[in-house]
Amino acid sequence: MSTAQPVLQIDALVKSFSARSMLNPLNVRRIPAVDGVSLSVGRAETVAVVGESGSGKSTLGRLVLRLLRPDSGRITLVGQEIQSLSDSAFRPLRRHVQMVFQNPLMSFDPFYTIGASIRETMRLRRGGGNGDAPLAELLDEVGLTSRFAQLRPRNVSGGELQRAALARALAPYPELVVLDEPTSALDMSIQGQVLSLLRNLQRERGLSYLLATHDLRVVRMVSHRVEVMYLGQVMETAPTGELFAQPRHPYTLGLIYASDLAGRSEASDRKYRIRGALSYPAAGFTGCRLVGRCPFAVEKCKEPQELVVVAPDHSVRCWRAVAGEISGGMAGVSS
Amino acid sequence: MRPEPLVEAPPGHIEGTAARLLEISDLEVIAQTPREAVKLLRGVELWLDNNRLGVVGESGSGKSMTAAAILGLLPPGIRPTKGSIRFAGRELLGLPESEMQSIRGRQISIVYQNAVTSLNPLTSVGDQIARVCRAHTGVSRSESWTRAVEMLASLGIADATHRARDYPHQFSGGMAQRVAIGAALICGPKLLIADEPTTGLDATIQVQVLDVITESVRRTGAALLLISHDLGVIQATTDSVVVLYAGLVMEIGRTQDVISSPLNPYTQGLVRSLTPKNDGTIEYIPGRVPEPHTIGDQCPFASRCPLASERCRVEKPLLRELRPGQWVACHNV
Numbered sequence: 001m002s003t004a005q006p007v008l009q010i011d012a013l014v015k016s017f018s019a020r021s022m023l024n025p026l027n028v029r030r031i032p033a034v035d036g037v038s039l040s041v042g043r044a045e046t047v048a049v050v051g052e053s054g055s056g057k058s059t060l061g062r063l064v065l066r067l068l069r070p071d072s073g074r075i076t077l078v079g080q081e082i083q084s085l086s087d088s089a090f091r092p093l094r095r096h097v098q099m100v101f102q103n104p105l106m107s108f109d110p111f112y113t114i115g116a117s118i119r120e121t122m123r124l125r126r127g128g129g130n131g132d133a134p135l136a137e138l139l140d141e142v143g144l145t146s147r148f149a150q151l152r153p154r155n156v157s158g159g160e161l162q163r164a165a166l167a168r169a170l171a172p173y174p175e176l177v178v179l180d181e182p183t184s185a186l187d188m189s190i191q192g193q194v195l196s197l198l199r200n201l202q203r204e205r206g207l208s209y210l211l212a213t214h215d216l217r218v219v220r221m222v223s224h225r226v227e228v229m230y231l232g233q234v235m236e237t238a239p240t241g242e243l244f245a246q247p248r249h250p251y252t253l254g255l256i257y258a259s260d261l262a263g264r265s266e267a268s269d270r271k272y273r274i275r276g277a278l279s280y281p282a283a284g285f286t287g288c289r290l291v292g293r294c295p296f297a298v299e300k301c302k303e304p305q306e307l308v309v310v311a312p313d314h315s316v317r318c319w320r321a322v323a324g325e326i327s328g329g330m331a332g333v334s335s
Numbered sequence: 336m337r338p339e340p341l342v343e344a345p346p347g348h349i350e351g352t353a354a355r356l357l358e359i360s361d362l363e364v365i366a367q368t369p370r371e372a373v374k375l376l377r378g379v380e381l382w383l384d385n386n387r388l389g390v391v392g393e394s395g396s397g398k399s400m401t402a403a404a405i406l407g408l409l410p411p412g413i414r415p416t417k418g419s420i421r422f423a424g425r426e427l428l429g430l431p432e433s434e435m436q437s438i439r440g441r442q443i444s445i446v447y448q449n450a451v452t453s454l455n456p457l458t459s460v461g462d463q464i465a466r467v468c469r470a471h472t473g474v475s476r477s478e479s480w481t482r483a484v485e486m487l488a489s490l491g492i493a494d495a496t497h498r499a500r501d502y503p504h505q506f507s508g509g510m511a512q513r514v515a516i517g518a519a520l521i522c523g524p525k526l527l528i529a530d531e532p533t534t535g536l537d538a539t540i541q542v543q544v545l546d547v548i549t550e551s552v553r554r555t556g557a558a559l560l561l562i563s564h565d566l567g568v569i570q571a572t573t574d575s576v577v578v579l580y581a582g583l584v585m586e587i588g589r590t591q592d593v594i595s596s597p598l599n600p601y602t603q604g605l606v607r608s609l610t611p612k613n614d615g616t617i618e619y620i621p622g623r624v625p626e627p628h629t630i631g632d633q634c635p636f637a638s639r640c641p642l643a644s645e646r647c648r649v650e651k652p653l654l655r656e657l658r659p660g661q662w663v664a665c666h667n668v
Contacts, residue, residue: 052537157623158394187393188564189639192608192619199617214537221611258538261545261571274539277507 013073035232048223095172115149159190389573444519461499581635588661
C-alpha cells in the first residue's frame with residue numbers, strides 16, 4: 001500500500017486553541033486540539049482517525065487542508081512542506097488535497113446548481129478543463145446522470161448530494177481526499193453505496209484518503225490503518241485488521257466495546273467500559289489524559305506516557321499495554 | 336378508499352394477548368399540500384404490551400411521524416385520515432386537546448434526539464423536571480423539587496442536589512439527555528417514547544444513556560417505544576421491533592428473530608449492509624428511498640427490491656405471520 005514517498009506526511013504536529021471559561025471570562029486556558037501527532041498516508045491508502053468528538057480528528061483534517069495553521073510541526077503534501085508556505089505559494093498545491101464534509105447540504109451553496117459548484121473546483125485543474133463533457137464524466141464516475149448538474153442541492157437526496165460532493169472533490173484530480181464523517185448524515189441503506197463508491201474510486205484513481213470518523217463500522221470497511229486519538233494525542237496506531245483483532249490500548253478497547261452494543265455483559269462492562277465523558281485534565285497535568293475514565297488506570301498512569309512500538313507498525317501510548325497487562329482476554333470484545 | 340382491513344389476521348402475539356397498552360392499526364397520515372394530499376404513513380400497524388418495542392427505519396420512513404401521531408402532536412397541515420391508536424383501551428385519535436394534555440407527560444412521555452435543544456435554556460434543570468411534576472400532580476413546590484433531585488440522582492447524576500440548580504448549557508450531551516429522561520419519567524408514565532435518544536452522541540456516551548433508559552423503564556415499569564435508525568441500538572435495547580419503510584411496516588417480530596433471520600427483502604438488505612462480506616466487498620441496497628408523493632398503491636420498496644414482481648407495483652402487501660411472532664409485508668416471500 002504505502003510506497004517510498006507518502007502522499008501525506010505529518011510530523012509532530014501541534015495546534016492549540018484558547019478557550020475562555022464560561023463563568024469566568026478572565027480564565028483563559030490553552031486546549032491542545034492536536035498535540036504532537038505524526039502519521040503518514042501512502043498512495044491508494046486510507047488512514048482512519050477515530051475518537052470521540054473533541055478528540056481532535058476534525059482539527060487534524062483542517063490542518064491538512066490548510067484551513068488552520070499549526071503552532072508547530074510539519075505537514076508534507078506530495079513531497080512539499082506546506083505549513084510554512086504563503087497562501088499564494090500554496091495555491092498550486094491546493095488541487096492535490098480536497099475535502100468531503102459530513103453534511104452535504106451544508107457544504108453546497110444553496111443558490112448554485114450542483115454543476116456550478118463542481119465547476120468551481122474543476123478550475124483548479126491544470127490547464128482548466130471546464131466544459132460540459134468533463135462535468136458529465138465526473139458525475140458518471142460517482143454514479144450520477146448528467147441531469148444532476150442542473151439541479152440545486154435541495155432537490156436531490158442526501159446520498160446523491162454526497163456523491164456530488166465526491167465529484168466536486170475529485171474534479172481537480174487530487175492525490176488526497178480528507179473525508180470528515182462522510183456517511184454519518186446518510187441513511188443506512190445509502191451508507192453502503194457511498195462506502196462502496198469510495199473504495200472503487202480509490203482503486204481506479206489510486207486515491208488516498210484521510211478519514212475522520214467515530215464510526216468503527218466505517219473504519220473496518222474502508223481503512224487500511226487506524227490512528228486512535230484522544231484529546232489531541234494518538235493513543236494507538238496499527239493496521240486496521242490488527243487493531244480490531246488485537247487492540248492494546250484501553251481506549252481502543254473501550255471504543256470497540258462501546259460500538260458493539262450486542263456483545264455486552266456486566267463482567268465485560270466492568271472490564272472495558274470507558275467511564276464518564278471526555279474532559280480536559282487540570283492545567284499542568286502531564287500524565288495519561290485518559291486516567292480519570294480508564295478502567296485499567298493505576299497510580300503510575302499519572303506519569304507522562306510515550307507512544308511505544310509494540311509490534312511492527314503498531315504503537316501504543318500506555319505503559320500497561322506495553323507491559324502486556326491489557327491485551328489479555330480480548331477475544332470477547334472484538335467480534 | 337377501500338374499507339377492508341390491511342392485516343389478514345388480527346395483530347399478532349409477540350408477548351401475550353391481554354388488552355394491549357398501545358395498539359395502532361391501519362394508521363394513515365396525510366400531508367395536505369396546495370396541489371395534492373401526500374400519504375406519509377400508509378397503514379401503520381404496531382402493538383406494544385408492557386415491553387420494549389423498537390421502531391427502526393430511515394429518514395422519511397415515518398418513525399417520528401408515528402410518535403407524533405400517538406402524542407397528538409402532528410405538525411399543522413398533517414393529519415390522520417384513517418385507522419386507530421388505542422392506548423390502555425382508549426382511542427386517542429379524535430380526543431379533544433384538553434384530554435390529550437392530561438395524557439401527554441403523565442401517561443405517555445417522550446424524549447427527543449437533541450436534549451440540549453429540547454430543554455429550556457433559561458430554567459435550571461431541576462426546575463424543569465419539577466414543573467412537569469407540579470403540572471400533572473399538583474404537589475407543592477418544595478415537594479416537586481425534592482422529587483426532581485431524587486430523579487436526577489437515580490439517573491446517575493452525581494451531586495444531584497447542587498447540579499439540579501445548573502442550567503442546560505452546563506451539561507454535556509449525555510448528561511442533558513439524562514435530564515430530559517428525568518422530565519419524561521417524573522410522573523411515572525405508562526409509556527416512554529424515545530425518539531433517536533442517542534443519535535449524535537459518542538458511542539461511549541451512547542452506552543451510558545441506553546443503560547439509563549433501560550434501567551429506568553425497568554425500575555418504573557414503563558413500556559418503551561424506542562425509535563432509531565440504528566439496528567445496533569435496537570438490538571441492544573428492545574424485545575421486539577417494527578421495521579418501517581416509506582410509511583409502511585415491512586416486518587414485525589422479536590428483535591433477535593428479525594435481525595438474525597429477516598424475512599422481508601428490505602430488512603434483509605439492511606442487515607446485510609451492516610457487515611462486509613467475506614471477500615471484503617460491501618453489500619448495499621441500490622437506488623434511493625422514493626419521495627412520498629411518487630408512491631401510489633404499491634409496495635414502496637418495489638423499485639429497489641430484488642424480488643419485485645408486477646404485483647408489487649400495483650398492490651400494497653399486507654402483513655402476514657410467516658413464522659410464529661414474525662409478521663412480514665411482502666407478496667413474494
